Amino acid sequence: MEAALFWIFAGLLVVSAFGVVWSRNPVNSAMSLIGGFFILASLYVLLRAHLLAGLQVLVYAGAIMVLFTFVIMLLSLSEDEIGGPRYTWFKFLGVAGAGTLAVIVAWAVRQGEALAEAGTQVGTFREVALLLYTDHLIAFEMTGVLLLVAIVGAVVVAKRRI
């Protein structure tokens, strides 16, 4: 059952990633990416990472992609602005390079030792939060500062007259 689900999700994920890269229209790309995020959340559930699955839907499919679609709609691009691939030979170069990358990574993965399943730990709110607020507390606080800086910086950059 789990294997069947994995293959279904993996196939859908590859299709949606393909849609992100090859859609002519950025809106179609964004919709494809939102679908991909939902599928990734399903994969996280398969991996027993329940908190992350929820965060994936809330933060990625919710917040980040709303921002993206908002900006895409705001710019309301003309037909020639949408634009296809950059140069024809870039297409082949990019596909060849990325294919090589995928092959190298897959080969490196095959070389590695197989790990035994941990199986006992489930990434629920309680378990992850315990780690987050004990071992990784400083990083958590720093992330808060980073988000503040990012918001202030975004306002400074995007606003005409502050």
Place this chain on the structure above:
Amino acid sequence: MGLTHYLVLAAILFAFGAIGVVIRRNVLIVLMSIELMLNAVNLTLVAGSRFGGGLDGQVMAIFVMAVAASEAAVGLALVLAVFRTRQTVRVDELNLLKG
């Protein structure tokens, strides 16, 4: 399903993101491809946390998400600012550092 399946899937995702960054002209799609690559990394982290024991990988994935959110906010603000001055989102036309 072993760890290898998830890692190869993440490698394919990352490769798609890399293709998008290289071959697309539209800066918005380039940013979305970067998000795709970040998600591939997140998938490796969660898979490692599942098969390697310990939930540290999931905590790291949460940090990656937070950084991705701030990156998207700043990046899209920059895209808006650039579009206001240059009236274009094509990366091969954005070749000046002055406004």
